[in-house]
Amino acid sequence: MITADTTENGSNPTDPDHQLVLLLRLAGALQSWGDRSAFNRRETRPEPTKSGVLGLLAAAAGRHREASLADLMDLRLGIRVDQPGTLLRDYHTVSDYRGRPLLQAGVSAKGVQRPTSPPKPTHITQRFYLQDAVFVAAVAGPQPLLESLEVAVRRPAFPLALGRRSCVPTQPVWLGLRSGALQDVLRDEPWQASQHVRQAFTRRNKKRPDRIDLSATLDDSEGDDVLHDVPVSFDPRNRRFTSRRVRHTWLSVPTGFPPADGPETPEATGTGTGTGTSAHDPFALLGW
Template identity: 35%
Template sequence: MTSVLALCFDAPMQSWGSRSHGVDRDTALEPTKSGVVGLLAAALGVERDQDEEVARLAALRFGVRVDREGVLERDYHVTQNVPTTSGGGHRTVVSERFYLADALFLVLLEGPHDELERIAGALADPRYRVYFGRKAFVPARPLLPPGTGPRPGTIEQAIAEHPRLGTTPQGVIAEFRTVVDCVPTHPRAEARHDHPVSFAQGKRKHRTRTVVVDTVTPAAGGTPCT
């Protein structure tokens, strides 16, 4: 039987790039698998060229419940004195960088209990600092509350049963968007090119995974990730 580890991703700003090239830096509307695996690798002290460890983390089943959709914002950056590609002289580079403001996500990992226990221990005492896509985008509250850890079950069960992370106006029935790993043969499978293969410098590589996008009305009450 598998276990599930539930994490709270809450911050004033988050950025989850999926198609970033050159000076234009995009963000997905929810955490990417590559971004979350990179965060877990940092907590565990996995180095960029340790492809086997990256594959071990990426093998976990992954899901996200969007408890609060973020507001898409854009930063306009001007960087001076950037060396030219020819090696002679410098130039000024203009770039656009997108991020999500005030977003709140329940991030779920499904897999062997021992592996999730290893991750929970690393998040409690990370080897390297963790952040949400950019070094300045740090968590507003613990990803994993003290004394909590993986529980038996599946992502689907946790998505429906885990208490809401934020508040919902009284009388409002909240439906939250969900994005969960699925088999390619699922009738509603969608492609996401964010399954990490390698984070090695100059050799970053990803492959495609499939997800199903749905909605859920989560359980009220209980203790949220605080």
């Protein structure tokens, strides 16, 4: 017998231990997910970091950098690569607007930076980005927390970013809440690639396959890889991170195309995003 406090599978949605999965579509012209930096080099990982995804959720919820992350740290993360994108190196030069020589990176025993010797008026810096990439992030955790984060993502308090503040996401970021295991939810969610990739896929596959194999990385205490990207504090004066174990796998995901002999639809021809949203999206002209 199913009561008002239970679902068909017997779970209790009011139980704080009941787990849900929040799905996010992370796509945009540029993304940058750095987990390490040098003085003049800012790299990006090939897929979103946990610190980047939790930072996006914290911004949506209106949390300041000094706020506690204790409840977010325990959320489990899965990342599916729907469109890997390509690496972009952005070339920068830095100089002092006053015309003075730049300072050395190191400091003296008194904590003072000395001018470069011989004097160096300009320095080269490098920034790396992912361009033309699309990911699906699945965040699993207690139902009350996930429901509050879902509302926050739909109506964010602070602007959302794909790693760096300058990397703006396209719509929709929010894909919804799901029940089920992290891997199963990622496997069941239709392919979220951008318009031009879906068009190219249909040109190469005249029969329009109903599934596609995509790589994924999931939090797993028994995983054989370790990533040092779990944020303990975003406080600029006390930034700290810890490690997590992950597992890499492949998932067979529905493409969202109808059978080859079925009717033509925007998803089948690649003229839609496959996301089911009708909201205005300024990235639409770029094929996102």
